[in-house]
Every structure is written in C-alpha cells, then in structure tokens.
Amino acid sequence: MLDTREPVTARPAARAPGRAGWRRKQQLLAWAFLLPLVAYLVLCYGYPLVTNVDLSLRNYTVRTFVHGGAPLVWFDNYAGVFTDPTFRTALLNTLVFTAASLLFQYGIGLAMAVFFARHFRLGPTLRALFLVPWLLPLIVSGSTWAWLLNSESGVVNSVLGWFGAGRIDWLTSPSWSLVSVIIANIWIGVPFNLVVLHSGLQNIPAEVYEAASLDGAGAWQRFRHVTFPLLRGVSAITLLLGLVYTLKVFDVIWIMTKGGPGGSSTTLATWSYQLGFGSMLPRFGPSAAVGNVLILLAVVAGLLYIRAQRRQEEA
Amino acid sequence: MKRHPLIRLLSVAVAATTLAACSSGGAPTAAGGTFTVWDPYPQFDATSAWAKVVDKCGADAGVKITRQAFDTTDLTNKVLLAAQQNTAPNVLVVDNPVVSTLAEGGVLKSNADTGLDAAQVAPNLLAAADVKGQVYGVPIGANTLALYYNKAVLTAAGVDPASVKDWASLDAALAKVHTAGKKGITFSAIGTEEGSFQFLPWFWGSGANLTDLGSADAVAALAQWKSWLDKGYAPNSVIGNTQTTSWQEFATGEYAFAENGTWQLQKAKTAGFDYGVLAIPARTGGAAPAPTGGEFVTVPAQSSPDAEKTAGKIASCLTSPANVGDSDTALTYVSAVPSVQEKQVAAQPELKVWVDAVKVAKGRTGDNLGTRYPRISEPLWGAVQAALTGAKAPDAALAAAQATAASAK
Numbered sequence: 001m002l003d004t005r006e007p008v009t010a011r012p013a014a015r016a017p018g019r020a021g022w023r024r025k026q027q028l029l030a031w032a033f034l035l036p037l038v039a040y041l042v043l044c045y046g047y048p049l050v051t052n053v054d055l056s057l058r059n060y061t062v063r064t065f066v067h068g069g070a071p072l073v074w075f076d077n078y079a080g081v082f083t084d085p086t087f088r089t090a091l092l093n094t095l096v097f098t099a100a101s102l103l104f105q106y107g108i109g110l111a112m113a114v115f116f117a118r119h120f121r122l123g124p125t126l127r128a129l130f131l132v133p134w135l136l137p138l139i140v141s142g143s144t145w146a147w148l149l150n151s152e153s154g155v156v157n158s159v160l161g162w163f164g165a166g167r168i169d170w171l172t173s174p175s176w177s178l179v180s181v182i183i184a185n186i187w188i189g190v191p192f193n194l195v196v197l198h199s200g201l202q203n204i205p206a207e208v209y210e211a212a213s214l215d216g217a218g219a220w221q222r223f224r225h226v227t228f229p230l231l232r233g234v235s236a237i238t239l240l241l242g243l244v245y246t247l248k249v250f251d252v253i254w255i256m257t258k259g260g261p262g263g264s265s266t267t268l269a270t271w272s273y274q275l276g277f278g279s280m281l282p283r284f285g286p287s288a289a290v291g292n293v294l295i296l297l298a299v300v301a302g303l304l305y306i307r308a309q310r311r312q313e314e315a
Numbered sequence: 316m317k318r319h320p321l322i323r324l325l326s327v328a329v330a331a332t333t334l335a336a337c338s339s340g341g342a343p344t345a346a347g348g349t350f351t352v353w354d355p356y357p358q359f360d361a362t363s364a365w366a367k368v369v370d371k372c373g374a375d376a377g378v379k380i381t382r383q384a385f386d387t388t389d390l391t392n393k394v395l396l397a398a399q400q401n402t403a404p405n406v407l408v409v410d411n412p413v414v415s416t417l418a419e420g421g422v423l424k425s426n427a428d429t430g431l432d433a434a435q436v437a438p439n440l441l442a443a444a445d446v447k448g449q450v451y452g453v454p455i456g457a458n459t460l461a462l463y464y465n466k467a468v469l470t471a472a473g474v475d476p477a478s479v480k481d482w483a484s485l486d487a488a489l490a491k492v493h494t495a496g497k498k499g500i501t502f503s504a505i506g507t508e509e510g511s512f513q514f515l516p517w518f519w520g521s522g523a524n525l526t527d528l529g530s531a532d533a534v535a536a537l538a539q540w541k542s543w544l545d546k547g548y549a550p551n552s553v554i555g556n557t558q559t560t561s562w563q564e565f566a567t568g569e570y571a572f573a574e575n576g577t578w579q580l581q582k583a584k585t586a587g588f589d590y591g592v593l594a595i596p597a598r599t600g601g602a603a604p605a606p607t608g609g610e611f612v613t614v615p616a617q618s619s620p621d622a623e624k625t626a627g628k629i630a631s632c633l634t635s636p637a638n639v640g641d642s643d644t645a646l647t648y649v650s651a652v653p654s655v656q657e658k659q660v661a662a663q664p665e666l667k668v669w670v671d672a673v674k675v676a677k678g679r680t681g682d683n684l685g686t687r688y689p690r691i692s693e694p695l696w697g698a699v700q701a702a703l704t705g706a707k708a709p710d711a712a713l714a715a716a717q718a719t720a721a722s723a724k
Contacts, residue, residue: 062395065395065420066395066420067421150552152552172552172553172554172704174706258506258555260555261554261700261703261706262701279692279693280412280692281416281689282391282395
C-alpha cells in the first residue's frame with residue numbers, strides 16, 4: 001500500500017494542490033485495477049447467485065421458464081423441500097458423507113505426509129504416484145469404483161470371497177451404497193490432503209525437531225507436541241477447503257449410484273440435480289432451493305472457521 | 316494484508332455455487348439462410364449417412380444447415396435454456412416422451428402450423444406427440460423392448476424358447492436355467508427413467524394402468540420382478556444396471572434372457588453366441604405392450620412463420636420414407652410407417668419380432684398423460700427400487716408411489 005505518512009511540515013505550501021490531484025489520480029487508478037475483478041465477481045458469481053435465489057422463490061413450469069412470468073411464491077419451494085421426506089435423508093447423508101470423508105481423507109493424508117517427510121529413495125516418485133487419483137477425471141474414477149464394487153462381478157467381492165466373506169451388495173443395497181461412495185470419495189481426496197500437509201511439514205524448522213530430540217522426545221511425542229501443533233494452521237485450511245469441496249460432491253455419487261438405490265445415497269447436491277435435471281420435467285424452483293440450502297451450509301462452515309481463527313489469533 | 320472476514324466469507328460461498336454455473340451461451344440462430352438442426356445422435360459424425368441426409372434436406376429447402384449432436388439426457392435442458400434465450404434450433408430431433416413437455420411449454424410448433432404431415436405414421440407411435448388434439452412432429456422411427464435369449468444356455472437347460480408364452484412359462488424356464496447352473500435374466504431397474512422404461516412392459520402386461528400405480532395388477536408385476544431376485548433368477552446388480560451395463564452382463568454368455576432394446580441388435584451380432592428374440596410375454600399370454608422409444612423430428616417456435624415453414628420442409632424431408640430408411644437402418648430402428656415396416660421385414664426377416672413389438676407398443680406420455688407422465692414415472696422407479704432392495708414390500712412401495720404421483724399435479 002501507499003505510504004502517505006509524510007511529515008506535514010516538510011511539504012511546501014505551493015505543492016499542496018498538485019499533491020491532492022496526484023492522490024485522487026492514484027485512487028482512480030486503484031479503482032481501475034479493481035474493476036476487472038469486481039466485474040468478474042458480479043458476472044460469474046453475483047449474477048448466478050442472485051438468479052439462483054430468484055429461481056428458488058418462484059413457481060416455474062416449463063412454460064413460464066421459457067416465456068417468463070413465473071409467479072412469486074416466496075418460501076413455498078423451501079417449505080416443500082423441508083417437508084419432503086427426502087430432505088431428512090439427504091441432509092443426514094450429506095453430513096455423514098462430509099464428516100466421514102474429511103476424517104479419513106485428513107487422517108490418511110496426514111499419515112502419508114509424515115511418512116513421506118522422511119527422505120528415502122524413490123520417496124518423491126511414490127509421492128507423485130499417489131497424486132494419480134487427483135489427476136484422473138472423476139468420470140473415470142467413479143466408473144472404475146462402480147466396476148470394482150459390482151456385486152456380481154466386482155474385484156472387491158471376489159477378493160473378499162477368498163477370505164470366506166459373503167457377497168456384499170456394495171452399490172445395490174441401501175445399507176452399503178453410502179459407504180461405497182464415501183470410500184471412493186476418500187480415495188479421491190487423500191492426494192489433496194497429502195500434498196497440502198506435506199508442504200506444511202516442509203515449513204516446520206528442523207531445529208525444533210532437533211531440540212525435541214535432545215529433550216528426549218520419542219517419535220510419537222515429536223508428532224504429538226511438535227508436528228501436530230505447528231501444522232494447525234495448514235490443517236485448518238485443508239479441512240475447510242475439504243469441507244467446501246465435499247459438501248458439494250456430486251459426480252462420484254451420481255456416476256456410482258445415482259443417489260440410489262431408493263435414495264439411500266442421496267445427498268443435498270445429488271437431490272438438487274435430481275430435481276432440476278434428473279427427470280424429464282424439470283423442477284427448477286425446488287432444485288434451486290436445495291442448492292441454496294447447500295450454500296448456506298457452506299457459509300455456516302465458513303463462519304465457524306473464521307471465528308475459530310480469530311479466537312486463535314487473539315490467544 | 317489481512318482480508319476482511321466478509322470477503323473471506325463470500326469466497327467460501329461462491330466456491331459452493333458451482334450448481335449455478337455460468338452457461339456457455341452463443342447458440343446459433345436462423346439468420347442469413349443458415350438453419351440449425353439439433354439431434355441426440357453424437358455417434359454419427361459428419362461423414363455418416365444421417366449427416367448427409369440432413370445436409371441434403373437443407374439444400375432442398377434452399378438453406379445451409381449446421382448440425383449439432385447432443386447426449387440425449389442433455390438435450391431437453393439445452394433446448395429449454397435455448398428457448399428461454401430465443402436461440403432454439405430450427406429443427407429439433409428429440410426423444411418422444413419429451414415432446415409433450417416441450418409442446419405444453421410452448422417451445423414447439425404444431426404440425427398444422429409447420430405443414431408437417433404425419434398421416435402415414437402408425438397411430439400408437441404418434442400418440443406420444445399428441446397434445447390436446449394437436450400433433451407436434453413426426454417420429455423418425457421407433458424402437459422398443461423385447462427379450463433376447465442365449466440359445467446355447469436355453470438348450471443346455473432343456474428350455475424351448477417357443478414355450479415361453481406367459482409369466483408362468485417364463486418362470487418355469489428361468490427355474491430350469493437356474494437348476495442348470497446358469498443365470499436367468501438381466502434387466503435394468505436403475506433409479507432413472509430407464510428403470511421405468513424397462514418395468515413398463517411387465518406393468519402394462521399385467522393389466523395395470525399408469526393412472527393407478529397401487530393397483531393389484533401393478534403389485535403383481537413388481538412382485539414378479541422381486542421374486543426373480545429372491546430366487547436368484549436375476550442378479551442383484553439389476554438395481555443399479557443401466558440398459559448398457561445390463562447388456563454387458565448378457566454379453567458374458569452366462570445369462571439365458573436379457574430385456575433390452577432394438578438398438579442392441581448390432582452388438583448382438585458380435586456377441587459371439589447364437590441369440591434369438593422373443594416378445595415380452597403378458598401375464599396371461601400374448602405380447603405385452605412395451606413402451607415406445609425413438610425420437611421425433613420437431614420444429615421449435617421461431618422468429619418468423621416463414622422460417623417455421625422452411626424448417627417444416629426440412630423436417631418433412633428428414634422423415635420422408637425415401638430418406639428415413641437409411642437413418643432407421645443406421646439407428647437399427649423400426650420405421651414408424653406401417654408400409655415401410657413391411658419392407659423392412661421383407662428385407663430382414665429377423666426384424667419381424669421387433670416390428671410386431673412396435674405394433675403393440677404404447678407411448679409413455681399417451682393416454683393423455685402428457686406432462687403428468689414424468690411425475691408418475693419418478694415415483695414408479697422409486698417403488699421398483701424400494702421393492703427390489705427389500706426396503707419395502709411391493710404393495711407398500713407402490714401404494715406410496717401412487718400417493719406421491721397423485722399429489723404432484
């Protein structure tokens with residue numbers, strides 16, 4: 001930023017107007033630099049967001065969607081969504097899906113980051129290989145998991161069969177479908193956690209570990225009292241980003257189970273899509289309402305994060 | 316620099332708004348003698364017979380044609396958005412159950428306005444595009460469902476395919492196949508329109524009607540499917556099967572029967588085993604009415620009546636018996652015109668069972684259901700899934716579905 005703390009006494013009186021003009025010019029320039037960003041935010045985020053809110057407050061039919069004039073029904077769509085029995089299932093599934101995915105993605109990611117922090121031969125190569133799930137298109141990962149978990153001919157069931165386990169209907173049983181999509185989503189999310197946490201580990205000075213070792217700390221104590229606390233900031237941002245990504249996960253679930261069977265793996269994201277685009281007669285109003293509930297959830301999560309961070313800064 | 320919490324909050328919020336993504340826009344218009352044709356045939360590139368017919372029909376009408384192919388599930392939403400932005404195509408080839416939705420939405424022009432003539436088309440096929448006495452478009456052809464069977468598996472189990480005439484004899488055949496150590500039947504009961512499409516031949520074949528999902532006949536049809544899963548005649552994977560994955564199961568050669576469509580005929584020939592095709596039996600014998608599949612060539616509303624008339628000419632050309640034959644062959648569709656159907660059978664006797672099936676087939680949006688059909692189909696596939704997974708008994712599942720369908724007006 002500009003440093004304007006110039007001693008007033010040093011400024012000759014005659015130069016004052018020119019100085020003010022220069023300052024105004026600087027301010028205009030600053031706004032000009034801001035303009036593209038503001039325009040971008042309004043066009044690509046503000047407008048869709050407002051449209052989505054508008055969609056959710058109107059009763060759209062195909063005719064009114066095309067020709068306009070959909071009547072304003074205020075919160076009817078929301079009331080309809082909240083009283084729908086699917087809402088409970090979708091909300092609960094979203095929470096379970098998000099919590100389980102985050103917990104395991106973070107846990108496994110951290111364990112692997114600590115593992116790869118010790119330098120050993122082929123370490124970087126192996127680490128690069130672990131990134132593959134992140135680089136694959138979701139349609140490939142989703143289809144592959146669906147194929148692996150197929151109850152008749154899937155690899156997972158035949159491997160389990162060698163150990164004498166019975167057949168599990170991973171994708172076609174209401175009690176397993178959510179577990180299956182969570183497993184696939186964890187697999188997809190681990191590399192992101194690994195990369196971010198690994199780079200966080202690089203920033204912890206080696207001296208701290210040396211000092212801890214001199215004080216007689218073992219491996220677990222070094223992790224518990226050095227690595228984990230010093231990684232707190234990176235962990236928080238990893239988990240928050242993970243939370244926002246996971247709340248809106250759609251592709252993997254849609255490809256593997258379509259939210260089924262019988263809605264057993266439906267989350268708010270897949271339900272919103274199902275309402276808007278899943279049948280031949282789109283229901284844009286309720287679909288937008290579910291989408292907005294999802295956004296609100298993300299905002300609440302964001303608020304919690306900001307509050308936690310502020311408390312940490314104050315402490 | 317410390318960012319303001321509000322800005323941070325906003326950036327969190329926008330990260331979650333990909334559901335309301337920016338649309339790509341920029342659909343072509345009819346300006347300057349260039350007409351656009353949208354179809355759901357991405358498998359046909361510019362060198363295909365279909366693309367050439369499209370170009371020729373444009374040339375005959377004196378305009379240049381830009382053709383765009385979409386995935387069929389994408390097309391409805393693309394068209395609705397385009398219609399909202401006044402950038403709908405001049406000619407639209409669209410799946411038949413969508414026609415009544417688009418017509419009621421005022422997206423399509425009726426044949427009376429565009430000069431399209433559907434007089435030669437079989438009435439049971441045209442019913443899907445009949446909205447309050449006005450017809451919107453002409454079918455390019457039709458497909459439907461039947462039972463493919465694996466001859467080797469049936470012979471090994473001692474089943475004569477000709478003996479399968481009703482549900483009881485089909486059950487008996489499945490029991491024999493099961494005893495012989497092979498798999499019985501595969502179909503698609505996925506929780507989408509495909510699931511309803513596959514269930515309808517049994518639903519209608521049992522005597523049930525879409526206006527009453529909870530009827531005893533409907534329950535009998537669902538109980539029949541459920542019993543196949545319980546007895547091990549059908550694999551559990553049918554609950555998640557699309558028609559494509561169901562076909563892949565049949566193609567392993569382990570299954571005796573597969574419920575699938577006309578469009579698999581080409582693949583059947585390369586499956587590496589001898590196959591045959593049976594009409595899906597009704598509960599008490601005879602062929603069950605299967606739902607019609609296949610697209611309609613339609614004309615969306617345009618800026619001027621002249622453009623609509625020209626588009627009508629192109630649509631007439633695309634569906635004229637002289638041109639549509641090649642398209643139907645490429646798509647392995649049965650023609651929508653009875654006289655052409657006879658020619659198809661004369662040229663390819665194996666098509667007879669399919670032509671017969673198309674003759675008794677029913678449009679899903681027929682019976683004046685129109686835009687009510689999607690509101691019935693969704694609870695129906697939900698009930699099928701609930702029953703097959705064991706979450707609900709067939710009668711309870713269908714009663715709940717009927718309540719949902721009745722409340723959604």
